[in-house]
Amino acid sequence: MTIEIANESGVAVDETSIVSAARFALDRMEVSPLAELSVVLVTLDVMSDLHERWMDLPGPTDVMAFPMDELDAARRPDAGDPSPALLGDIVLCPAFARDQARTAGHSLLDELHLLTVHGVLHLLGYDHAEPAEEREMFGLQKRILADFKAAVAEAKRQDAQRTTDDRLLGAAGLDGPADAES
Secondary structure, three states: OEEEEEEOOOOOOOHHHHHHHHHHHHHHOOOOOOOEEEEEEOOHHHHHHHHHHHHOOOOOOOEEEEEOOOOOOOOOHHHOOOOOOEEEEEEEOHHHHHHHHHHHOOOHHHHHHHHHHHHHHHHOOOOOOOHHHHHHHHHHHHHHHHHHHHHHHHHHHHHHHHHHHHHHHHHOOOOOHHHHHO
């Protein structure tokens, strides 16, 4: 799976973590590993222009998704088709998301993870225009984010355990090349 990210927003963010959230969501949705996705972080002015041009709505927004291919039942990237799929672009606006994060009581990175998963779901054909669609999409988004946070926490726990184990092995003199021969 190819995920490219470009930060043109002027806001420093953990781009690797955003890519990880996108990859996790795509994996969870069983999207082909041959799929391609682009994530672009933009300024308020650029997002405002995109929002007005494509949605005919004034001012900036937090996330926009631009599907590359029209998704239908036979062509959905999560349908297990082994051919490559160009999913499209997710455009995030960290400056806009910062205020939302503050209001929600979590970090900017947590907000960007949420918006990334939201964008992935839009690219896969999910929407929230109708109440039933909103329940389905937001429920799925919530589950994916909870699972992503749990996976990140577990990876951090394992890294901490590895560091502790390496320190103990080093203190016991069991970390040198001579130990590999025995």
